[in-house]
Amino acid sequence: xxxxxxxxxxxxxxxxxxxxxxxxxxxxxxxxxxxxxxxxxxxxxxxxxxxxxxxxxxxxxxxxxxxxxxxxxxxxxxxxxxxxxxxxxxxxxxxxxxxxxxxxxxxxxxxxxxxxxxxxxxxxxxxxxxxxxxxxxxxxxxxxxxxxxxxxxxxxxxxxxxxxxxxxxxxxxxxxxxxxxxxxxxxxxxxxxxxxxxxxxxxxxxxxxxxxxxxxxxxxxxxxxxxxxxxxxxxxxxxxxxxxxxxxxxxxxxxxxxxxxxxxxxxxxxxxxxxxxxxxxxxxxxxxxxxxxxxxxxxxxxxxxxxxxxxxxxxxxxxxxxxxxxxxxxxxxxxxxxxxxxxxxxxxxxxxxxxxxxxxxxxxxxxxxxxxxxxxxxxxxxxxxxxxxxxxxxxxxxxxxxxxxxxxxxxxxxxxxxxxxxxxxxxxxxxxxxxxxx
Amino acid sequence: xxxxxxxxxxxxxxxxxxxxxxxxxxxxxxxxxxxxxxxxxxxxxxxxxxxxxxxxxxxxxxxxxxxxxxxxxxxxxxxxxxxxxxxxxxxxxxxxxxxxx
Numbered sequence: 185x186x187x188x189x190x191x192x193x194x195x196x197x198x199x200x201x202x203x204x205x206x207x208x209x210x211x212x213x214x215x216x217x218x219x220x221x222x223x224x225x226x227x228x229x230x231x232x233x234x235x236x237x238x239x240x241x242x243x244x245x246x247x248x249x250x251x252x253x254x255x256x257x258x259x260x261x262x263x264x265x266x267x268x269x270x271x272x273x274x275x276x277x278x279x280x281x282x283x284x285x286x287x288x289x290x291x292x293x294x295x296x297x298x299x300x301x302x303x304x305x306x307x308x309x310x311x312x313x314x315x316x317x318x319x320x321x322x323x324x325x326x327x328x329x330x331x332x333x334x335x336x337x338x339x340x341x342x343x344x345x346x347x348x349x350x351x352x353x354x355x356x357x358x359x360x361x362x363x364x365x366x367x368x369x370x371x372x373x374x375x376x377x378x379x380x381x382x383x384x385x386x387x388x389x390x391x392x393x394x395x396x397x398x399x400x401x402x403x404x405x406x407x408x409x410x411x412x413x414x415x416x417x418x419x420x421x422x423x424x425x426x427x428x429x430x431x432x433x434x435x436x437x438x439x440x441x442x443x444x445x446x447x448x449x450x451x452x453x454x455x456x457x458x459x460x461x462x463x464x465x466x467x468x469x470x471x472x473x474x475x476x477x478x479x480x481x482x483x484x485x486x487x488x489x490x491x492x493x494x495x496x497x498x499x500x501x502x503x504x505x506x507x508x509x510x511x512x513x514x515x516x517x518x519x520x521x522x523x524x525x526x527x528x529x530x531x532x533x534x535x536x537x538x539x540x541x542x543x544x545x546x547x548x549x550x551x552x553x554x555x556x557x558x559x560x561x562x563x564x565x566x567x568x569x570x571x572x573x574x575x576x577x578x579x580x581x582x583x584x585x586x587x588x589x590x591x592x593x594x595x596x597x598x599x600x601x602x603x604x605x606x607x608x609x610x611x612x613x614x615x616x617x618x619x620x621x622x
Numbered sequence: 623x624x625x626x627x628x629x630x631x632x633x634x635x636x637x638x639x640x641x642x643x644x645x646x647x648x649x650x651x652x653x654x655x656x657x658x659x660x661x662x663x664x665x666x667x668x669x670x671x672x673x674x675x676x677x678x679x680x681x682x683x684x685x686x687x688x689x690x691x692x693x694x695x696x697x698x699x700x701x702x703x704x705x706x707x708x709x710x711x712x713x714x715x716x717x718x719x720x721x722x723x
Binding site: 325326328329336337341342345346347348349350352353354355356357358359360361362363372375376379456459460462463464466467469470471473474477481 | 637638642646655666670676681683684686688691698700703710712719722
């Protein structure tokens with residue numbers, strides 16, 4: 185007997201196993217983001233807006249839940265028995281112990297084939313680098329002429345014209361009419377793009393597209409020849425296909441993709457008014473900046489030019505002249521004063537002639553006085569007064585009686601002559617007082 | 623498939639967009655006030671020329687709406703579409719018909 189080592193079996197709880205199942209299923213990438221094909225069965229459209237049905241094939245069924253916020257894009261009315269493709273994630277509902285697929289997209293099956301074709305083409309083109317970003321051209325800023333490839337009878341062209349003219353009233357638009365749905369459409373679209381690419385057309389930007397429609401309606405814009413026409417367009421091209429969810433392939437090949445034709449027109453055509461205003465805005469800034477700069481220069485200039493020295497450079501000289509004149513005048517005036525002073529002083533000096541005369545007079549007077557005195561003292565005057573000079577024989581003056589004897593012959597000089605006398609007698613004293621000593 | 627990245631060569635040496643940019647540069651230069659008097663006046667004159675050029679460029683387009691049609695000889699010709707002045711609506715819906723093929 186072989187003893188087997190049997191491991192103790194683990195006992196799970198219902199919750200635990202449920203949790204495991206849930207985790208395994210929901211985290212598995214094989215069950216997320218998958219497409220399922222099947223037939224609708226037991227369709228329920230709930231009042232809440234949520235849609236529930238069973239998807240079945242011959243051998244199995246799976247519950248489908250299509251929530252309101254996911255199914256609002258749904259354009260078709262679902263019915264039991266419809267063959268559909270659904271896209272979503274498998275989820276595990278623990279409370280019921282059941283699984284379902286929670287879908288975000290639903291399509292009729294026919295479309296599935298188309299979808300596949302598109303996916304394959306997309307992959308191929310990506311590989312070839314058709315969608316590469318660096319191969320895209322820049323959309324010109326100010327186009328003069330817009331080329332449009334779309335149906336002449338659709339709303340797209342009318343919207344484009346309206347929007348374009350509103351933004352830029354004098355823009356030129358050329359429509360290359362094409363069919364935008366149906367099997368014969370792609371050819372016309374390609375023709376339109378090629379025609380607008382001709383140099384003589386002088387197109388600046390091409391807008392190619394159509395208004396919204398169903399998936400099949402939009403198919404022409406997924407066809408390879410159309411996508412390549414977008415890619416090879418020398419003129420910058422904007423894809424303008426109104427689509428709901430899936431972008432048509434031409435969006436990836438175009439130089440720019442717009443969600444609608446109107447949006448494309450808004451991208452392609454600038455607002456003329458805005459541009460004109462912008463020009464004027466910059467220009468008025470330029471004008472104002474220059475004028476204020478000129479004003480500043482002018483002020484600086486005025487400040488300098490108005491400096492007195494520049495206005496009247498001779499003023500310095502005038503000033504100096506004034507000073508000079510003033511000094512001159514003062515000088516002259518002072519000189520005059522001085523001269524007057526001296527003159528006055530001179531004038532005050534008594535006339536020298538008079539002075540001399542006075543002195544002479546005085547001296548003369550003195551002289552006369554002296555002369556008089558002398559004269560007075562002069563024997564002549566004595567003689568004049570009656571005195572006489574007694575002279576002896578030798579003509580010496582007899583001063584005393586002692587000098588003579590009686591009978592001497594003396595001369596008496598009188599004023600007018602001499603008396604020859606002989607002394608008779610001598611008397612001591614005579615008329616002169618007897619008291620007087622001799 | 624090789625695609626040559628060619629841009630449409632324009633006859634004008636300078637585009638509207640470049641002119642507008644240059645205009646803004648001139649405005650900034652003058653506002654900075656670091657140019658001398660002569661340069662400032664020069665730039666001002668350039669500004670006048672550029673503004674004039676820009677306005678002229680805006681008026682170059684001639685407001686023509688046309689549809690291409692296949693003529694009898696097989697040649698493609700243009701036919702003018704009349705549009706309402708104010709709303710941009712087509713005057714005559716009948717004019718818009720056909721395709722190029």
